[in-house]
Amino acid sequence: MSELLADNGITERVVPWPADLAHAYRAAGCWRGRPLGASLWEWAARRPERVAVVDGDVRLTYRDLAEHADGLATGLAASGLGRGDTVLVQLPNQWEFVVVTFACFRLGLVPVMMLPPHREHELASIGAHVGAKAIVVPDSWKGYDHQDLAERVAATLPHPVRVLVVGDEVRAGHVDVRGLIKQSGDPAARRQWLDEHAPSGSDVAVFLLSGGTTGTPKVIARTHDDYEYNIRRCAAACGFGPDTVYLAVLPAGHNFPLANPGILGALYAGGRAVLLPSPRPDAVFEAIEAEGVTATSAVPAVALRWIEAAAENTRDLGSLQHLHVGGSVLAPEVAARIGPALGCGLQQVYGMAEGLVCYTAPGASDEEAHGTQGKPISPFDELLLVDPDGEPVAPGEVGELLTRGPYTPRGYFGVPEVNRQSFTPDGWFRTGDLVRITPAGDLVVCGRVKDLINRGGEKISAAEVELLAQELPAVAEAAAVPMPDLELGERVCLFVRLHPGHSLTLEQLCTALTARGLAAFKLPERLEVLDAFRHTAVGKADKKVLRELL
Ligand code: OOB
Numbered sequence: 001m002s003e004l005l006a007d008n009g010i011t012e013r014v015v016p017w018p019a020d021l022a023h024a025y026r027a028a029g030c031w032r033g034r035p036l037g038a039s040l041w042e043w044a045a046r047r048p049e050r051v052a053v054v055d056g057d058v059r060l061t062y063r064d065l066a067e068h069a070d071g072l073a074t075g076l077a078a079s080g081l082g083r084g085d086t087v088l089v090q091l092p093n094q095w096e097f098v099v100v101t102f103a104c105f106r107l108g109l110v111p112v113m114m115l116p117p118h119r120e121h122e123l124a125s126i127g128a129h130v131g132a133k134a135i136v137v138p139d140s141w142k143g144y145d146h147q148d149l150a151e152r153v154a155a156t157l158p159h160p161v162r163v164l165v166v167g168d169e170v171r172a173g174h175v176d177v178r179g180l181i182k183q184s185g186d187p188a189a190r191r192q193w194l195d196e197h198a199p200s201g202s203d204v205a206v207f208l209l210s211g212g213t214t215g216t217p218k219v220i221a222r223t224h225d226d227y228e229y230n231i232r233r234c235a236a237a238c239g240f241g242p243d244t245v246y247l248a249v250l251p252a253g254h255n256f257p258l259a260n261p262g263i264l265g266a267l268y269a270g271g272r273a274v275l276l277p278s279p280r281p282d283a284v285f286e287a288i289e290a291e292g293v294t295a296t297s298a299v300p301a302v303a304l305r306w307i308e309a310a311a312e313n314t315r316d317l318g319s320l321q322h323l324h325v326g327g328s329v330l331a332p333e334v335a336a337r338i339g340p341a342l343g344c345g346l347q348q349v350y351g352m353a354e355g356l357v358c359y360t361a362p363g364a365s366d367e368e369a370h371g372t373q374g375k376p377i378s379p380f381d382e383l384l385l386v387d388p389d390g391e392p393v394a395p396g397e398v399g400e401l402l403t404r405g406p407y408t409p410r411g412y413f414g415v416p417e418v419n420r421q422s423f424t425p426d427g428w429f430r431t432g433d434l435v436r437i438t439p440a441g442d443l444v445v446c447g448r449v450k451d452l453i454n455r456g457g458e459k460i461s462a463a464e465v466e467l468l469a470q471e472l473p474a475v476a477e478a479a480a481v482p483m484p485d486l487e488l489g490e491r492v493c494l495f496v497r498l499h500p501g502h503s504l505t506l507e508q509l510c511t512a513l514t515a516r517g518l519a520a521f522k523l524p525e526r527l528e529v530l531d532a533f534r535h536t537a538v539g540k541a542d543k544k545v546l547r548e549l550l
Pocket of ligand 1: 209210211255256260325326327328329330348349350351354357433445448457459
């Protein structure tokens with residue numbers, strides 16, 4: 001087996017916490033100095049025969065999960081992948097997602113959590129940014145050939161990239177992930193070898209993607225220490241325990257279903273994670289009944305679909321204790337319908353891949369649960385609300401939320417120039433969210449100052465869409481603006497100014513953006529052609545005027 005390099009150079013592109021704070025977080029017991037792969041074996045030692053992961057007919061016990069992860073990790077190591085190498089992971093919600101994630105944790109490989117709808121644009125730009133050595137994809141998904149996509153992406157990267165495939169139709173030259181998971185050999189010897197070569201708690205465990213406001217999504221490096229703390233505190237905030245059965249229906253690579261408390265929180269607590277690849281109400285209700293699901297999470301648009309479908313529901317949803325709703329604004333009227341329709345409690349979640357997570361308490365009053373986004377999960381979370389000049393606002397006033405803490409990293413990965421804007425010199429992360437804090441200490445999200453579109457919880461960077469649109473020969477200038485929408489909250493409207501003599505329809509625009517590899521959920525759903533744009537003092541399109549036009 002090849003000797004592993006120290007970290008393949010990623011550490012120098014990660015912004016660390018200041019040494020004195022890191023020391024304080026360790027001393028306070030936030031950071032435990034253990035990699036998440038070792039945690040899995042700890043959990044497995046406590047309850048080896050209990051079911052940990054359910055996907056359709058597949059039921060993995062804690063021991064199965066740990067041994068599968070070790071099998072895959074050693075297979076990946078034998079193929080030359082090692083600590084600090086990065087792997088684009090693009091899998092739907094299926095059991096192999098969990099095994100791949102833990103195999104990476106065991107070996108110190110860093111999974112980059114892509115989403116199934118991502119295409120060449122996202123995979124190639126992020127793959128180049130992190131120097132990805134491998135791509136994990138399903139053979140095909142929703143009729144789309146992901147092996148082909150992975151090959152096209154690999155061809156754009158300057159170094160060799162292994163294509164790892166989950167599925168029955170693994171093409172020649174690609175690696176069969178299930179084959180590696182089930183390889184023979186002595187599990188105890190594998191375990192010992194991996195223990196000896198384990199990453200440390202301060203190493204990067206996972207790369208999450210930021211909702212982002214830049215041309216390509218930003219990458220957030222979460223360490224084993226900080227992510228484990230995040231999982232532990234979220235599990236506590238949601239009362240997760242050994243009886244928890246968590247249903248993951250949102251895309252598992254998103255921080256919310258992955259770790260807030262999500263799949264990893266359920267496993268941390270000794271419970272069970274049930275994976276379902278779609279939030280369709282009938283499938284969700286069936287899974288709740290069949291598996292005795294106690295908690296699940298949804299973005300408001302999905303929660304609304306479930307509420308509306310509940311009238312026709314014949315399944316027994318009695319096991320469901322709590323629904324976690326977050327990712328975008330939940331209207332209080334919708335919040336009030338959740339209990340009566342689904343027979344469960346509501347916990348609102350305000351969180352971000354960059355760190356900070358807030359919950360309303362499981363037993364909160366209606367006023368709090370329906371009208372606020374709750375309190376931070378850690379007493380070490382620092383919050384500061386500032387006005388546009390960066391000055392603190394008076395108590396109770398609305399301001400932009402800045403935050404720091406033991407699981408909120410101090411910068412994005414490898415982009416010092418972006419970091420100078422997204423973080424203050426003393427390390428506060430500018431969330432771009434406008435927030436007020438109630439006298440009881442609960443956050444209420446009131447709006448945002450960042451330039452993105454929140455389409456039912458999916459964040460779309462305005463700049464990303466604009467830059468691609470401006471590559472089209474017809475387009476002289478483009479501005480993407482959120483268009484209010486009853487179902488999804490917001491959709492993308494693109495305003496354009498065309499070059500003289502050109503025309504452009506919405507269909508032509510979408511065809512061209514799709515050809516450039518943009519994920520379908522980012523496509524504009526309305527196009528407005530203007531003769532001229534109003535500009536701000538710094539020469540940018542004045543989006544306030546455009547939003548008013550809508
Ligand atoms: C979650 O994470 P991201 O990284 O996709 O997006 C973060 C942004 C926040 O900055 C905020 O603008 C918005 O999503 N957001 C909310 C919200 N929760 C998130 N806006 C209003 N109300 C809420 N409850 O979306 C995420 C990560 C972990 C847990 C939950 C959500």
